[in-house]
Amino acid sequence: MNRTTSSISPAQPYSAFASQVKYAVACILENGSIDSAITEKLLNGAAAEALVSYVSNELRAADGIYFTGHELSKYVASCIADRLQNGASIADPTCGAGDLLLACAATFGLGSDLLHTIRAWEKRIVACDLHDSFVEATKARLMLLAAKSHSSGKGSKNVSMSSEAPFDQVQMGDYFNNIERISQVDCVVMNPPFVSVSSPSDCKWAKGNVQLAGVILDCVITNAKDGQEIVAVLPDVLRSGTRYARWRKYISSQAEIKNISLYGRFDKNTDVDVFVIHLIKNNAANISLCGDWSNFAGHCLSDPETILMESVFRVSVGAYVPFRAKVAGKKVPYLCVSHAIPDGETEIDEKCIFDGTLHQTPFVVIRRTSNPSDPRRVIPSLITSPLQVAVENHLIVLSPIDGKLSTCKKLMKSLLRPEVDEWMNNAIRCRHLTTSVVKKLPLVDWL
Structure with a gap:
């Protein structure tokens, strides 16, 4: 299934933000100088602010583009922190400007210098997004995070932001054309678009308009290698909506559900309530939950004498x-x-x-x-x-x-x-x- 998107691309206006990040990286690479306040802002908060400034509300709504905030990203990364700290690879099939990847990379160890750190990180990070300017921002922000971690600039003379720049596994493209790449990593983090699309012809759980986020998670978990861990930020309708009971049943048949956490409203500008689900692909999973995820949400009383x-x-x-x-x-x-x-x-x-x-x-x-x-x-x-x-x-x-x-x-x-x-x-x-x-x-x- 190829995703249908607006004919107007946000690539051109949002590239201004990517350029700001590249400039901050260049300052470190060239002379080792770092402005801590600006760097912190570019890594935490500025990407979402730039999205609102450079990309119209109509386009964001049409494509379901909402960047994950810093605190939510940290929570997602914390779910798989043990694996990340032990060298696991990570992928984001809808990476946006890279907030989730930044939170994951923040748990990675550092090399002897900036160059070795980048070379180690790039082997572990796989991602894609439909919009080239978002991909460029993701690469630049990963570079900035690594450079900030080596704030002296040591080892930076062998690093550049040229076309042969690091993080070449972060690429522009539709997830549905990158399934094989995503399926082979150890862990997947994702905040897929909050938008309705026509269900694909091979959809097992619904016909008509469905949440694209549900379609993407379906595809990710279906194609994942055994043992792959997936942490996804999803609209709450997938967790609690009656028409998605068959979707929940299918996801439960493909994976062990390690945890479901209610988050609430996505952010102050987005009137969508979300939850975070942590899954482990298990080819031997069974359909034990039958589409009811209430026990994982912490609201179902376990007392057998409770009257419903x-x-x-x-x-x-x-x-x-x-x-x-x-x-x-x-x-x-x-x-x-x-x-x-x-x-x-x-x-x-x-x-x-x-x-x-x-x-x-x-x-x-x-x-x-x-x-x-x-x-x-x-x-x-x-x-x-x-x-x-x-x-x-x-x-x-x-x-x-x-x-x-x-x-x-x-x-x-x-x-x-x-x-x-x-x-x-x-x-x-x-x-x-x-x-x-x-x-x-x-x-x-x-x-």
């Missing part, structure tokens, strides 16, 4: 879709989001024309739209009458299996507990709650 929502309530999405409303037919009582009183009992006085599924009272509803940054994720409303109600599709309906009002009132109190929002924030960072997650919500102290 699905044990007490039927969980479904309201069936009434306003923009599909009919203009003629029988009118029925209707509940929409704006009329559902938060944490209280709602009297229904609206009606709509609808011949679909009605819900029998009493029941509780919660809002599907729910942002992790909201003060509360789970806000219930109690519905007690009339007998049959049409519910808008932006609400999740919780109908007591025993049909009792007392059970609904008990749930209303239970959902006020702070543990509920804490659990939900760990369970799903997407902007819409799903029935599959709500079904697994533990009802604390229910018995």
Whole structure:
């Protein structure tokens, strides 16, 4: 599969940042001088700032380009630090300006001088990116990190930033044309593009539009050599979204999942919640998780006596879709989001024309739209009458299996507990709650 990208390349404007880094390297190589403040900025923070300055928001969104921050990069590298310190090779299939590679290289040992350090590092680093200016920035920043580590400039006379420069395994190109190179290294780090694409024809887990990040990790893990460790920064929809259950099941069949860590919002400019997954390719892996990664997110209660929502309530999405409303037919009582009183009992006085599924009272509803940054994720409303109600599709309906009002009132109190929002924030960072997650919500102290 070849990735489709915008016809406008960011190579030309972003090359200005690559040139700044090259100049800083040249100052060290030529006379051994180093400006610590400028060097630190170029290695930590300036790459992302330059991305915003030189590359339009439209292009960044179209290509899903978001550079990994310093702290997140350090965390990713820490997951495989032991292997890196013992000489493991490292690859990044979508390297951007090299933040993840810099964090990994920072764990490498140094040679007797700058030249020997660079020669040792370049044998261990493999990477590619679609955009030449990003590749040039990555090479220059790796040079700058090495030069900073030998700040005296010792051994620099034999090093240059010419076309024969080091790090020749960092190349411009589409990952899907570099699969073999990436598959043979010891470890892979990646922050693949956050963008939707059409699923490839051989996709095993979905049809239609899918997250490119999921497609890339699928390809990386499928082609990885046995024992390869992969640490990936991914949009949370892959971890918690219902439609990616088959993707999770497939990934679980290909690798041992060493850890899943929730990170939260990617950065202040990117309204995407992400998680970090650490995998070890295992050709003998089995599908033990069946698409449910909740235990790794630290939110699934291990107590076998814990009562889950699905044990007490039927969980479904309201069936009434306003923009599909009919203009003629029988009118029925209707509940929409704006009329559902938060944490209280709602009297229904609206009606709509609808011949679909009605819900029998009493029941509780919660809002599907729910942002992790909201003060509360789970806000219930109690519905007690009339007998049959049409519910808008932006609400999740919780109908007591025993049909009792007392059970609904008990749930209303239970959902006020702070543990509920804490659990939900760990369970799903997407902007819409799903029935599959709500079904697994533990009802604390229910018995």
